[in-house]
Amino acid sequence: MMTMAMLTGQSTEHLAVLRGHHRLQPEAVEAFRALQQAAKDAGFNLQPASTFRDFARQQTIWNAKFEGERAVLDENSQPIDISTLSKGELCCAILRWSALPGASRHHWGTDLDIYDPDLLPEGKKLQLEPWEYLEDGYFSALSQWLTDNMEQFGFYRPFSDEEQGVAVEPWHLSYRPLSTLAEHQLTEDVLRNAWQGQHIAGSDWLIPHLSDVFSRFITVKDRGQPCNG
Numbered sequence: 001m002m003t004m005a006m007l008t009g010q011s012t013e014h015l016a017v018l019r020g021h022h023r024l025q026p027e028a029v030e031a032f033r034a035l036q037q038a039a040k041d042a043g044f045n046l047q048p049a050s051t052f053r054d055f056a057r058q059q060t061i062w063n064a065k066f067e068g069e070r071a072v073l074d075e076n077s078q079p080i081d082i083s084t085l086s087k088g089e090l091c092c093a094i095l096r097w098s099a100l101p102g103a104s105r106h107h108w109g110t111d112l113d114i115y116d117p118d119l120l121p122e123g124k125k126l127q128l129e130p131w132e133y134l135e136d137g138y139f140s141a142l143s144q145w146l147t148d149n150m151e152q153f154g155f156y157r158p159f160s161d162e163e164q165g166v167a168v169e170p171w172h173l174s175y176r177p178l179s180t181l182a183e184h185q186l187t188e189d190v191l192r193n194a195w196q197g198q199h200i201a202g203s204d205w206l207i208p209h210l211s212d213v214f215s216r217f218i219t220v221k222d223r224g225q226p227c228n229g
Helices: 026-041 055-066 087-095 140-153 176-185 188-194 203-218
Strands: 016-019 022-024 047-050 111-115 172-175
Touching (some): 016 026, 022 026, 026 140, 026 172, 055 087, 087 203, 111 140, 172 176
Antiparallel strands (some): 016 022
16 A cells, blocks of 8 residues: 555655666566566567656646746647636646646656667657657557557556547556556545645646546546636
8 A cells, every 4th residue: 555645756665776767666667677578588678768756846847837938738749829728728738748746657656658769760869759659650669569568567558548638648658556556546635635835836726626637637537528717
């Protein structure tokens, strides 16, 4: 059972080192290393691009996007003119690509973003955008191999449904045996408590709409209602 601090990215006690600065829960580390070895045997250099991310880092990302200091992207990964959006529309636009602080799956030590540095062309920078992983993308072969093989190691893609509010992220893998437990623990009350004393841009809109936000972007059991206000 994860503590609320672990669940919301405010503790690192549940983590072990994967490599360098990358950290996951110990069981997820073991599972990912097994997946890496299988990928290596298939000719891929499977590596983490992002693993654990703490509350403060997610808060910085969220606030910078809300305040126009960092680009907010549309469904085609193109920058949006946020000056045309209502507060609710802006929150939902950010939520398409970025989780709320305290609600990111990267807090749990179960989820990671992956790529193959050997497949990245010289001079190109990793973008973590869908086109890189889809047909004719740099990582399309790796992505297909993962589709065919990752489940036997306990991994799946939580953001793979075009009908949900969150954008499709073929690079984002989740270790199901542990992330399923965290999903059941994360509630609206847990998130509200994590926000106590914190500056969360747009919280005056988010808090009264938190049930809809959870439905559409966090639990993603259904699409919820369109964002407005």
